[in-house]
Amino acid sequence: MDQILPPNLNDLEFEALRQIAAHPATCHIPSTIQSRLKDIGYAKEVLGRLVLTDDGLQRIAMGRLISTPSALGTLTGSLD
Numbered sequence: 001m002d003q004i005l006p007p008n009l010n011d012l013e014f015e016a017l018r019q020i021a022a023h024p025a026t027c028h029i030p031s032t033i034q035s036r037l038k039d040i041g042y043a044k045e046v047l048g049r050l051v052l053t054d055d056g057l058q059r060i061a062m063g064r065l066i067s068t069p070s071a072l073g074t075l076t077g078s079l080d
């Protein structure tokens with residue numbers, strides 16, 4: 001079964017998400033990070049300011065690291 005995982009974020013992008021959530025009116029995010037967050041649907045501009053979308057808020061709630069089946073390893077052994 002194929003699973004669609006959220007895009008990977010580097011530390012700066014994830015911290016930018018947190019800053020936008022905490023202080024949307026006063027945060028200063030580099031334009032390259034703003035563009036990336038908008039492109040992946042985590043942020044949008046409203047009245048000239050960058051705000052988080054529902055997906056962006058969910059990503060913060062999930063945390064920086066996302067567990068994937070490959071990261072968790074596989075269960076090996078037999079059931080006798």
